[in-house]
Amino acid sequence: MEMRIVKMDKIGYMGIPGSFSEVAANELLAQAGMTETELVPLVCAKNILEAMQKGEVQYGVLGVENSTAGPVGEFVHTFENISYEKLAVYVLPIHHCLFKKPGVDAAALQEVASHPQALRQTINTRKEKFPDLKELEIEDTAIGAEWLAKGILPETTAAICSARAGKLWDLEMIAENIEDSSENRTTFWLLKLA
Incomplete structure (x- = not known):
């Protein structure tokens, strides 16, 4: 053979x-x-x-x-x-979603981590719905989900990523379709x- x-x-x-x-x-x-x-x-x-x-x-x-x-x-x-x-x-x-670590109170969130493009694509929605969250720029949206799940990012951080990435890392969705434009x-x- x-x-x-x-x-x-x-x-x-x-x-x-x-x-x-x-x-x-x-x-x-x-x-x-x-x-x-x-x-x-x-x-x-x-x-x-x-x-x-x-x-x-x-x-x-x-x-x-x-x-x-x-x-x-x-x-x-x-x-x-x-x-x-x-x-x-x-x-x-x-379509961007906002995720947090399971068991963390949404009121305890202090910052949102994501790729600079995702932060720009959601800026108006976040100003309206999550005005107190500071921005943290990272290399990739899915990396934000991974880092949040693994504890690399503090549990007071939320991640903007795809629904798929958030589910892949067993995160809890706070909001979906938060992009400023449909x-x-x-x-x-x-x-x-x-």
């Missing part, structure tokens, strides 16, 4: 499992007909670029622009002088270095 070794393409994406980027990555791969692939969570644009330059991943999936908050700064700054080829585009509706969408690109 002959054993065949198949080299699987690796695709780095912003975020971790449960992130909006993971959803977009799966959609982009389906759209591109890429079936022999492995998704690699690399959290941020800088990590994706470095992994592509080293040959550790062949492709990247990155959020490039949001309909509410504008260009994704980390993508713009990281790839501004880099030659790349855009292979596919996917526009993902983004038409909140992020454009993601599948790309490779040219």
Whole structure:
């Protein structure tokens, strides 16, 4: 019996499992007909670029622009002088939820942690419904859920993330669809270095 070794393409994406980027990555791969692939969570644009330059991943999936908050700064700054080829585009509706640690009184919350884009996409809703929560910028929405669940963030912190990420980490939802616009969408690109 002959054993065949198949080299699987690796695709780095912003975020971790449960992130909006993971959803977009799966959609982009389906759209591109890429079936022999492995998704690699690399959290941020800088990590994706470095992994592509080293040959550790062949492709990247990155959020490039949001309909509410504008260009994704980390993508713009990281790839501004880099030659790349855009292979596919996917526009993902983004619905943010606010989660807390189970058993913590919502009145005890002091801050809200999330990616800067998510904080910008929910600023008006939070000013109206949660005006006393201070902002804490972190690298990824799903990481906020993980850190809250693992106690890396204080239990007086709430996390803005997808419903999927909050459920993945057994957090308790305080509010859903807190994005300022019901038409909140992020454009993601599948790309490779040219």
